[in-house]
Amino acid sequence: MDPMIPTQYKIQRVKKETQDVFTVELIPTEGERKFSFGAGQFNMLYIFGTGEIPISISGNPNKTGVLIHTTRTVGMVTKAMSKLKAGDTIGVRGPYGSTWPVKEAIGNDIVIIAGGIGLAPLRTAIYEILRERESYGRIAILYGTRTPDDILFKRELEKLKSRLDLDVQVTVDRAARTWNGNVGVVTTLIPRVRFDPKNTTAMICGPEIMMKYSISELMKSGLSAEKIFLSMERNMKCGIGFCGHCQYGTEFICKDGPIFKYERIKHLFGKREI
């Protein structure tokens, strides 16, 4: 089968998460309802008549009956996608790319750091890790976003926050007095979290500048570049390592990434010319 030809999926449900973020649940228009993927992988979504974009899968890797994507409206294709309704169709190619190191991290403390829409790709890792909660040490989930109204997956986060075996902290950039949570960028939460730096895996997804400061904070706490994983973004065309569109130094984000060990890309990360 030609890897560039998408499979048709039907939108089963659209959920408005925040003012500019929505989630779609997709099922194939024909054939088996089973879509296996690894936590952190993405699909190329083709919005007919507009274009194709990479979007991470945000659903539970163990519930393969529906395919779930959470998208923020930023430009032409995402805007067109935001207008779709239940019953409309989307073309899907994938799943592509590397996965969060949930297996390698067994036995470790876990620090998950998400900024804005970055929580969507990380949600898959959270599902995987919590499925085998007892295999990990301490688990911290740190999430930063603009305002309380921009908090993604609010109900789920509230549920996680009420668990005694997790340290879940949410912070916003700005808030009125009705908000009783943290205010400040997500990096300010890192020094407040307890973890054993020699035995911790960190997973980060968010704007690059946020990831940069998070890495610096984690390394200040003693974490090594070997134990920090981040999800990178670049514009994509083929999604499978053919076109070179997503090239990042010697790496292709679509094929070698999007999730990289920081050690592997630290010579590229934050460089202005790349």
Place this chain on the structure above:
Amino acid sequence: MESLEKILQQHPFIQGLAPEHVQLIVGCAKNAVFEAGKFLFQEDEEASEFYILRSGKVSLEIFTPEYGPVAIQTVGEGDILGWSWLIPPYVWRMDGRAIETTRAISLDGKCLRGKCEKDPKLGYELMKRLANVFEQRLNAMRLQLLDIYSIKVPDKK
């Protein structure tokens, strides 16, 4: 009950300070507790205290005529709060409101300034530690200013 000296010694801001310096600071210290909703200080009031936070959460708020109080930062366990006690005219620039029951060691600013003047080694040590906090807060503020979660990424096509 733990002595003030011991509590101070364990706080990240004080940790590693020479014992004689900790003792000097203890001379200016007292315990303080603020219930949720209570103000530690309000804008334009005289800034006579420096807080070493032990637990809880404090919201730093700026009052805007259009939107009312806007929270710009929260601080909690392991943080310090306030440097207006050090900088003339010694006046708070914002409101500090406990949003959870907050326990702190409150240091008398005038007393602390006096000790720092008399013992420049202590003064310099505290200034270095404060400068570290200034740097962290400034960096965090810069990121906040960038509005990082919603800025458009430059086109890297």
